[in-house]
Amino acid sequence: MAFDALETPFGKVDRIIGGSGTYAAWSASNFVKTINAVSIVGGDFPQEEVKALEERGVDFDGVEVVQDGKSFFWSGRYHLDMNTRDTLVTDLNVLLQFDPKLPAKYREPEFVMLGNLAPAVQISVLNQLQKRPKLIIADTMNFWMDNTMEDLKKMLGMVDLLMVNDSEARQLSGEYSIVKAAKKIQAMGPKYVVIKKGEHGALLFYENRIFSAPALPLEDVFDPTGAGDTFAGGFIGYLARINDTSFESMKAAVIIGSAMASYCVEKFGPTRLKELTAVDIDNRVSEFVALANFEIR
Amino acid sequence: MAFDALETPFGKVDRIIGGSGTYAAWSASNFVKTINAVSIVGGDFPQEEVKALEERGVDFDGVEVVQDGKSFFWSGRYHLDMNTRDTLVTDLNVLLQFDPKLPAKYREPEFVMLGNLAPAVQISVLNQLQKRPKLIIADTMNFWMDNTMEDLKKMLGMVDLLMVNDSEARQLSGEYSIVKAAKKIQAMGPKYVVIKKGEHGALLFYENRIFSAPALPLEDVFDPTGAGDTFAGGFIGYLARINDTSFESMKAAVIIGSAMASYCVEKFGPTRLKELTAVDIDNRVSEFVALANFEIR
Numbered sequence: 001m002a003f004d005a006l007e008t009p010f011g012k013v014d015r016i017i018g019g020s021g022t023y024a025a026w027s028a029s030n031f032v033k034t035i036n037a038v039s040i041v042g043g044d045f046p047q048e049e050v051k052a053l054e055e056r057g058v059d060f061d062g063v064e065v066v067q068d069g070k071s072f073f074w075s076g077r078y079h080l081d082m083n084t085r086d087t088l089v090t091d092l093n094v095l096l097q098f099d100p101k102l103p104a105k106y107r108e109p110e111f112v113m114l115g116n117l118a119p120a121v122q123i124s125v126l127n128q129l130q131k132r133p134k135l136i137i138a139d140t141m142n143f144w145m146d147n148t149m150e151d152l153k154k155m156l157g158m159v160d161l162l163m164v165n166d167s168e169a170r171q172l173s174g175e176y177s178i179v180k181a182a183k184k185i186q187a188m189g190p191k192y193v194v195i196k197k198g199e200h201g202a203l204l205f206y207e208n209r210i211f212s213a214p215a216l217p218l219e220d221v222f223d224p225t226g227a228g229d230t231f232a233g234g235f236i237g238y239l240a241r242i243n244d245t246s247f248e249s250m251k252a253a254v255i256i257g258s259a260m261a262s263y264c265v266e267k268f269g270p271t272r273l274k275e276l277t278a279v280d281i282d283n284r285v286s287e288f289v290a291l292a293n294f295e296i297r
Numbered sequence: 298m299a300f301d302a303l304e305t306p307f308g309k310v311d312r313i314i315g316g317s318g319t320y321a322a323w324s325a326s327n328f329v330k331t332i333n334a335v336s337i338v339g340g341d342f343p344q345e346e347v348k349a350l351e352e353r354g355v356d357f358d359g360v361e362v363v364q365d366g367k368s369f370f371w372s373g374r375y376h377l378d379m380n381t382r383d384t385l386v387t388d389l390n391v392l393l394q395f396d397p398k399l400p401a402k403y404r405e406p407e408f409v410m411l412g413n414l415a416p417a418v419q420i421s422v423l424n425q426l427q428k429r430p431k432l433i434i435a436d437t438m439n440f441w442m443d444n445t446m447e448d449l450k451k452m453l454g455m456v457d458l459l460m461v462n463d464s465e466a467r468q469l470s471g472e473y474s475i476v477k478a479a480k481k482i483q484a485m486g487p488k489y490v491v492i493k494k495g496e497h498g499a500l501l502f503y504e505n506r507i508f509s510a511p512a513l514p515l516e517d518v519f520d521p522t523g524a525g526d527t528f529a530g531g532f533i534g535y536l537a538r539i540n541d542t543s544f545e546s547m548k549a550a551v552i553i554g555s556a557m558a559s560y561c562v563e564k565f566g567p568t569r570l571k572e573l574t575a576v577d578i579d580n581r582v583s584e585f586v587a588l589a590n591f592e593i594r
Contacts, residue, residue: 081473176378178496179514199475200497203514212588214509217476217500242594251591285593291509292589294548296582297539 002072016269020115023226027233033057119151234260299369313566317412320523324530330354416448531557
């Protein structure tokens with residue numbers, strides 16, 4: 001849970017709420033309550049943001065507040081193609097001292113999402129659980145591949161599903177072919193692999209089966225920040241609601257995650273996510289059905 | 298109808314049958330007979346290739362043979378990502394004198410595919426038709442945008458559907474967004490636009506509706522030559538067989554075209570296409586159904 005400063009071809013914001021946990025919680029809260037958040041913020045993190053999420057069923061008992069510290073801050077500028085961006089500032093701030101301690105009531109979750117953080121922190125959360133969850137999904141990024149590969153491999157051995165983008169999958173596996181990359185990642189531990197391809201949709205791999213989800217073709221992407229975390233939140237929130245982890249349900253969850261992400265990019269930060277109604281989500285999911293549906297005769 | 302020399306990361310061939318018409322005819326012949334071919338070849342074009350296509354129901358009366366001329370020859374080398382290639386040699390040969398004259402029996406087709414050639418040649422074929430076909434689809438490429446844009450615009454005003462890849466769509470429209478690009482191309486004439494995205498599948502645009510077809514995720518692409526023409530041949534061959542041009546049918550046709558293209562890239566040139574049985578095609582189409590099918594509950 002953090003602050004971002006964002007610059008896109010459509011405008012800029014100097015300070016807006018961000019962070020993997022924030023996006024994932026906003027997204028998942030459309031499908032399931034209670035969501036147990038684990039994070040660390042500074043005394044600067046706005047009370048109204050906490051309240052808004054609490055009203056959506058997010059529990060903050062696992063969010064450590066360092067009153068005299070500052071929240072993580074990231075500043076980035078997107079290029080015209082919206083697929084590449086320059087990081088301008090990364091201030092770790094309170095994240096430097098993040099050593100999550102799960103409240104007792106958090107220790108038997110059925111569905112766990114590990115946002116993109118140091119693999120050692122992700123592992124520490126899993127080690128505090130008192131029973132094996134039904135589903136553990138994890139995100140990661142190139143930084144951890146470059147710097148903490150041993151920890152990352154250990155984490156991969158503990159999770160059910162890894163969610164990465166195509167370039168991350170290539171780096172992690174050393175394979176250019178996405179199919180080969182997914183197979184290698186599956187061999188590292190996760191039975192399921194989701195590879196996100198931005199405007200080209202997403203692929204879900206399980207055993208020798210593949211599901212290909214389209215992306216909604218958008219005229220403009222206003223701000224892609226948080227789209228991946230919003231996808232993950234919708235994905236796991238939907239699975240938690242239907243309380244099922246079959247491959248068929250995961251295919252639907254990829255569509256739900258894609259629908260949520262397609263809303264996220266319409267406005268800066270989580271602004272658009274905060275406005276969404278159940279009807280909005282149903283309508284967008286119907287658009288995906290129309291987009292992907294065909295019948296051979 | 299031509300010869301190609303091809304070099305891919307998997308090997309090379311010095312001389313293999315190629316050309317838009319050849320790939321499209323092999324592909325379409327799985328769905329419909331008779332196919333009236335319009336092309337020009339030299340005396341070097343092998344009789345056994347002609348015979349093999351005739352046995353598949355391809356009529357060669359519209360294929361001019363210049364006995365003392367040489368067939369078009371193209372030589373290219375693909376890069377490791379298979380999305381980019383260098384042209385090593387382009388010998389137009391008999392294409393320089395190509396001025397198609399349609400046999401009388403060719404002049405009332407229901408379904409017409411204009412392969413990628415000079416727009417003036419494409420227009421000349423359409424001008425020889427005695428009634429408006431049910432469906433005219435056309436391919437083109439950046440070379441014609443750079444050199445014969447006025448002719449190309451005239452051609453676009455005469456066809457129902459344009460089939461291009463994403464970079465061609467961007468160049469033709471001047472829009473980076475694929476959705477905006479498709480809208481601009483629709484405004485130039487074609488009611489339907491198909492944008493091929495290689496390993497990311499294809500998009501079909503009609504009015505404000507969009508269909509997104511996946512590509513089969515392949516471990517290896519052996520040789521992408523002819524995949525676009527094979528797609529087009531499967532697409533129009535299927536529509537001709539069911540004799541329908543509704544949007545619903547076109548969605549299915551995009552899947553059929555994608556299935557045919559996914560076979561094409563498995564071996565050099567049209568080699569794999571020549572081997573295919575009806576069972577092979579059904580199986581591959583079923584793979585696409587499994588790949589794209591989902592149900593939200």
